[in-house]
Amino acid sequence: MPKREEMAHLLVVDDDPLFRGLMCDVLAAQGFRVTEAPDGRLALEQIAPVQAPDALITDLQMPGIDGVELI
Numbered sequence: 001m002p003k004r005e006e007m008a009h010l011l012v013v014d015d016d017p018l019f020r021g022l023m024c025d026v027l028a029a030q031g032f033r034v035t036e037a038p039d040g041r042l043a044l045e046q047i048a049p050v051q052a053p054d055a056l057i058t059d060l061q062m063p064g065i066d067g068v069e070l071i
Helices: 017-029 040-046
Strands: 009-013 033-037 055-058
Touching: 009 017, 009 040, 017 033, 033 040, 040 055
Parallel strands: 009 033, 009 055
Antiparallel strands: none
8 A cells, every 4th residue: 555645635525524534534545635516516626737636526417517517
């Protein structure tokens, strides 16, 4: 397993706060740097060239910008 400072930055997007929170807690406990967003619009605002996540974990069915559009 890579050292903690080498762990990936993940963006978790889900409109269900309980599921999103659980997912973030589990990933953070494994050493990942986690950013979360409740919908596609806010996720897009969090994706910046300087802090772009290494990976995206998203719900596919969300109101507004869904996971497919976000990807």
